[in-house]
Amino acid sequence: MSAGRHDAIVIGSGVEELVAAARLASAGLGVLVLEAGDSVGGPAASGEVLPGFRIDPVFPDAGFLDPRALRDLALESHGLALLAPDPILAAPAESGEPLVLRRDLERTRASIAKRSARDADRWVAFAETMEAFAGILEEASIRPPVEPAGPLADLAPYLGLGKRVRALGRARMTELFRVLPLPVQDLLDDTFEDDLLKGALAAGAVRGIFQGPRSPGTAFVLLHHHVGNPAGVFGVRTVVRGGTGALVEALASAARERGVEIRSRAPVERILCEKGRATGTALTDGAEIAARAVLSGAGPARTFLEWTGTTWLDPDFVHAVRMIRFRGGSARVHLALSEAPRFEGLPDTPPGVIAIAPDPDSVERAYDDAKHGAFSARPVLEARIASIADPSLAPPGRHVMSVDVRFVPPGGSTGNGDGSSREAIGDRVIDLLEERAPNLPGAILGREVTLPSDLETRYGLTGGDPFQGELGLDQLLFMRPVPGWAGYRTPIAGLYLCGAGTHPAGAVTGASGRHAADAMIADRRRNR
Amino acid sequence: MVQKCNGGRLTLDAIRTTPFHSRTAPLVRGQGWRRWAGYVVPTSYDLIHELEYNAIRGTAALIDVTPLFKYRIRGPGAAPLLDRVVTRDVARCKVGRVLYTPWCDAEGKVLDDGTVTRLEEQDFRMTSAHPNLRWLHQNAIGFDVEIEDETEAIAALSLQGPAAREILMGIAEGESEADVEKLRFFRATAARLGGIAATVTRTGYTGDLGYEIWVANERAESLWDLLIDAGAAHGLLPTGLLAMDVARIEAGLLLIDVDYVSARHALIEQQKSSPFELGLGWTVAKEKAPFVGQRALEAERRRSPEWAFRGLVVDWDSLEALFGEVGLPPQLPSAAWRTSTPVYDAKGQVGYATSGCWSPLLKKYLALAHLIGTHAGPGTELELEMTVEHRRKRARATVVETPFFDPERKRA
């Protein structure tokens, strides 16, 4: 197949790209997937801290898996198994009772009540409201974006969304409009008084955005990461047995079954274009592969600024692509542990997220440091010991722990603009964790620190941003990846985009791959 | 207007003048000045501009055109960058040639127009009416070029009129004399003029035999003196903008902000024009490298543009009759006008004229007009609105191709 012309080349073998490849193949297209790395998955592939200690190097979880992809590709039959860790979020306190959020709203309520009776009273209503709002975002995320100034007929699918917004009722509907642009801190202050609760929720609202909780738009980010979750389930999303890498393997298997060819160690050098139309790709080894259409999951910046060149692009489009904000402000610290860390006040090591953010101000101050170019003196941590819920990830009795660390200053070749070294960042994280889990330092068998610059060099994630574009209100929906080109098509005919850099920015995993494939299939039918 | 501060520290300190100011200012008898791109330049030197007009068409005129924006684009990517920006084919432009060209936004609407001179294989000078530095940089992403804004470093004089060649040859040294003599229309050459290194292009904004001379600011005054001395015997006259404006209308040459609105400055879509709508269809190269607006322009070429830009010649009898009705001889504008004026056919408005003048040479009342395509055929009889003794009237006018005046010497 590789000798002749392919119907479609898919660049990248992450989740979105594989969902797209499988869907294209199901529609009868001959599909070639090109992966730059050694193994399938790109940034979503599994890694190891030490032999036998498996981790997800980039993504802390699998997001909310598009139920349509699960069903269409029968992923269970390809070995996919989902886990539901509980408790979902734990926040050890400096003093006093820790906070433990569970899937069961009543049990969560009881935990909160130990810290604040008032907050406990408000928890269920808050959780339900957030779930309802996330449901609206889900509704917008599972369909392709539409251009609001485009033809009226195109807006028809969004009537359903309008109806759902209306169905919220007056109070919730107007509250939704109020909350979307709100700073998450204001949202939390409106409802709660307990700093630990507010800090733990605020920590999750600055994931994917380089802002502090006092910045407008962060309430939206909280909701964005809540899409697909049941009421009250903050912090953890879909957890796959074997890690996110196992999801990639299931998808690859489903894709291959449909005839997709996946080639690894095949880094792309250029996307070939003729007369404004994509005609294939050139690899770094010089090989040129012809195709009727190309789908890139590598994000808008790499695709257009590195691979296509600007010849066929308008200067305004190029400017818009260059202006996309990529501000990966998170580092990850992965640990191989001889024993599970014991957090003070928590009888068992929780399987969900362990948040170290004693109050919203601590999150804000962590942001302040990085905003001015330094690694946070006291970074915000979201840790998970994945081997608690999934012992297969580590040798018997041993554990793996991954910590999301915010904030490191974006940009810079090392990702640590203050000059602090990779290991200094790792040490600071361990020190902070030790304050809550004194046995941790002694249990460390191995550690790996991943900086935003690593994400850029290893996986080509521009700016070290795993979301391929900050989750700012101006970079969403019909504005993502750039205004006017949100529909997975590009100014170059036959070239398509998928991935978190496109709508819905990872809110629903697999959605962009599906929509991009559909756009390509539709164009093919119309012979475009 | 705020008071001018002394001391020269403020950037608002002085009215901006060109490097020729020390020479031009004493000659401006009527103190008629106009702002042009931040500079002040004479509207006319004498109290009336007719003498200067006659110099353009009869002897030679010397016009300070320094305020033009000038960009130097050098490097291996220079030709590809310019090819990406302008509508004409730069790749096929040989060294020593000058292209007149518009450039467009992605929708194919004209942003500006000017000239591109290929000084060397990888060295170009671009001139424009508006600033374009940012636009060039925005387009230059991925190109190996150096872009230099030489607007404030290079002075420019336009030497126009039947005697222009002789005057220039008179001051050209050595081989330059021959270079000037054989310099063809829209060609450029390096030349030594009385010890001054200059670039000479056979270009201008009058539609006559003429040259534009580009020198470093420091040599500006010497160049002026040299030309004035050499031109004395040929009737060379320092000439202001008013006379040039009449000449450019006779030549059918566009003026930005008057005859069209840059797409960059338009507030609404209707204010924008494509090259086709400005009579510049010939500048949109058919087979060339991709350029900004190409897709839209190719589509427009296929469907034929909505508007055309044409000349109108007002019917003298009709004009005489309109004024005759109120007992007056025809009142003719002494300078060119720039007020948008409706054009009608029997059923209603079919366009608008954007500039017009009385041509002293042709003895015709001329206008440049945007006309709906179906009413733009040469020979079409239309009516131009005219105010006669405070009342709106319509004078008969005929659509013609521009230029209105096209002497053989221009290209010869």
Add this chain to the structure above:
Amino acid sequence: MQLSKTWDAIVIGGGHNGLVCAAYLARAGRDVLVLERRPLLGGAAVTEEVFSGFRFSVFSYVVSLLRPEIIRDLDLPGHGLHIIPLESTFNPLPDGDYLATWADADETRRELYRHSPRDADAMQEFGRLMQRMAMAVKPILGIEPPDPASWHPRDLLAMGRLGKHFRDLGARDLHALVKLMTMSSADYLGEWFESEALKAAKSASGIIGTFLGPRSPGTAYVLLHHYMGEIDGVFRAWGFARGGTGAVSEAIGSAARRFGAEIRTEAAVSRVLVEEGRAQGVVLESGEEIRARTVVSGLDPRRTFLELVERQELPDELLTAVERFRFRGSSGKVNLALSEPPNFTALPGNGPHLKGAMAIAPSVDYLERAYDDAKYGDFSRRPFLDIVMPSMIDPTMAPPGQHVMSIFVQYAPYHRKGGWDGRSREAFGDAVVDTLAEYAPNIRSAILHRQVITPADIEAVTGLSEGNIFQGELALSQLFFLRPAPAWADHRTPVRGYYQCGSGTHPGGGIMGASGRLASRAILADGPRR
């Protein structure tokens, strides 16, 4: 004055919006009484002779957006209003240079070119886009916000019209508008400009009156305010009123009186009389009761709903919304009486730059650090200063040869850790003078008198809750149909006959007068009794 008289309408608060509302009602033939707590009219738009011979626009100091239709309708020039445009801006920089903009476009271009040739080009295009954006937003400012949750045909129609308005902008302008409404001013300007000084100078205008920094999303759209004036045919958007901002209030008050309104000062209202869910008048702090068929509050939403009427008169959702409505005053004022003008190191002497707006905003990072200080409860050690010297243009403001300087200062958080007292007030004043002295060292010796106003002072004197100059933050969550609360953004309230007309209502903010005018229209549309 008949005590038993029942007025057609009582307006609570003689601020500019209250006066505008009263003037329009009186013009329509209503019998109107304005009640002002202070001895002088104007609320935060007052001129006072704080020090003998030195007159200050004590709080609000520039007139930016006073609606031209109000100036026309009320014939304010006939009542003495003369707004003189500020023709330049001047920002001294730490490296001894400065960034200025002048009235003339060519001169401004030249100045910008000095800092960045590309930015000089960009500024013209940016201006053009802002003008189009201002055109896109302007119709929104002039309408009552529809209620998006309502099924009433009037609201549905208005929503439909809004949708059409935005769609008619076309994709390109609509996208630009979305960016402008949601981005931080630093990011937005970063897409256009490269000069740090220019980005800082412009982004400073995006943070005025907010408790956000230039890198916080939601600060970009304030950039539009500078361009709103141009589409209204006003030569320059910003200016002073001759005689100070108090002259604006005086002119509107005079117009209202001419139309027959009565204005009482030193008449503080303690509560609104409500009987059977309908406003019947007001009770003054003196105990005096004045009856009226309509009562209009020009006070901020907190006072309008939580102080003037009993909670049981209002639905819970409204109470919750108003309790959540954010004020967070973030700015203070320092008014200086000067023996001589400041002598800026960057541009010494008595130049034209002193007649325009001057600002200390040298970099985006400087502004952001100023915000950082305030976030955790203190005033900025090195604050953003927005300075004007009205006496340069209007010599009546100060004794001959001497000057008044008005310094708007940000950030000074209302919720200062430890609160505000005499000592912290003076420390705040010192920080301001120290900051200015870094750029104009003669300022210290030139100061004859100094008045320092903290947000707590603003609240105490003008009654603006938490000292917020806009009667509530101008944040996306508090605009349009959310200002001040869902379902009650049309200047009406759940209490029949009780209306709201302050800047805490749509469109709010600045000395615009639009809220007062819209409220008057709502009242007149409802007829004599609603």
